Amino acid sequence: MSAGRQGASLRRALVTGASSGIGEATARALSRAGYRVVLLARREAELERVRASLAEPDTHLCVPCDLRDAASVAAALSQVRAHFGALDLVVQNAAHGYLARVEEYEPALLRSLVATNVTAVLDVARESLPLLRAGERPVMVLVSSIVARRGIPGQVAYAASKAALSSIGEGLRIEWAGDGIAVCLLDIGLTRTAFFANQPNPGRLRGPDISAADSPERVAGEILALDRHPEPERWLSWKWRALSLLGLLSPRLSDRYLVRRMGGGWSTPGR
Numbered sequence: 001m002s003a004g005r006q007g008a009s010l011r012r013a014l015v016t017g018a019s020s021g022i023g024e025a026t027a028r029a030l031s032r033a034g035y036r037v038v039l040l041a042r043r044e045a046e047l048e049r050v051r052a053s054l055a056e057p058d059t060h061l062c063v064p065c066d067l068r069d070a071a072s073v074a075a076a077l078s079q080v081r082a083h084f085g086a087l088d089l090v091v092q093n094a095a096h097g098y099l100a101r102v103e104e105y106e107p108a109l110l111r112s113l114v115a116t117n118v119t120a121v122l123d124v125a126r127e128s129l130p131l132l133r134a135g136e137r138p139v140m141v142l143v144s145s146i147v148a149r150r151g152i153p154g155q156v157a158y159a160a161s162k163a164a165l166s167s168i169g170e171g172l173r174i175e176w177a178g179d180g181i182a183v184c185l186l187d188i189g190l191t192r193t194a195f196f197a198n199q200p201n202p203g204r205l206r207g208p209d210i211s212a213a214d215s216p217e218r219v220a221g222e223i224l225a226l227d228r229h230p231e232p233e234r235w236l237s238w239k240w241r242a243l244s245l246l247g248l249l250s251p252r253l254s255d256r257y258l259v260r261r262m263g264g265g266w267s268t269p270g271r
């Protein structure tokens with residue numbers, strides 16, 4: 001075992017959305033650091049592909065699960081309990097976007113977004129609580145976004161779902177303080193994954209340019225760092241943090257800056 005693996009050996013982690021992007025990179029970073037990882041997402045073949053690429057593949061567990069179904073979430077966490085007995089780290093990372101104007105929203109897709117990005121986070125929190133209580137130095141990381149505290153056009157529902165995550169993180173970290181469970185919000189910026197290609201975009205709105213975006217490995221490193229040294233909230237972009245504060249102090253100024261920065265033909269509100 002390498003020196004890097006010794007400190008965290010035997011730590012047990014659940015990563016939702018582990019079949020691609022940031023979840024996949026996180027599973028890899030955790031396995032390299034000696035964690036045993038539960039990989040959860042819908043696509044079993046992708047989960048198995050990721051598991052096969054991890055350090056010591058046989059020590060990890062794939063749990064195919066559609067997080068939109070509460071009964072499946074409960075069954076998944078029962079499987080984790082039977083296999084690992086407890087959890088030391090839960091990374092709530094699964095989510096999907098929706099690039100569209102509100103008038104284009106399809107009700108079923110909108111409900112899927114809320115079910116995946118918000119309701120499932122609460123379901124996973126409830127079902128993993130007994131396992132975290134039984135864990136060592138337990139931590140939950142909520143993978144959020146720089147748009148959590150500043151609404152944006154074209155991604156209204158997605159940004160609202162991440163705003164809900166901020167509220168969940170703030171409430172839970174106090175609710176769970178008595179159990180010694182740290183709850184961390186991680187507000188990440190543009191990251192090079194298939195997230196933007198995967199999201200519904202019925203009106204072909206212009207998505208962001210991700211050529212200079214962060215790598216999923218960088219975000220995975222931040223998740224590992226939060227497990228080692230939990231913080232209530234970590235931002236990966238000081239500019240968006242400043243914009244969120246500006247939104248509270250002067251909504252008009254914040255709108256003007258945002259419209260200029262985003263481009264894409266949006267207009268600054270005049271009244």
Ligand SMILES: NC(=O)c1ccc[n+]([C@@H]2O[C@H](COP(=O)([O-])OP(=O)(O)OC[C@H]3O[C@@H](n4cnc5c(N)ncnc54)[C@H](OP(=O)(O)O)[C@@H]3O)[C@@H](O)[C@H]2O)c1
Nearest residue numbers: 017019020021022041042043067094095145190191193195
């Ligand atoms: N990429 C960015 O620029 C960016 C920026 C800010 C925040 N984020 C956040 O980062 C997190 C990870 O996104 P990513 O960029 O890595 O995107 P991604 O590659 O599209 O990953 C999304 C993951 O969520 C899983 N998932 C989606 N719906 C699910 C469901 N119903 N049940 C179970 N799993 C489900 C997907 O797996 P299956 O399809 O196999 O189910 C996939 O593993 C998300 O919370 C996202 O909001 C990303």
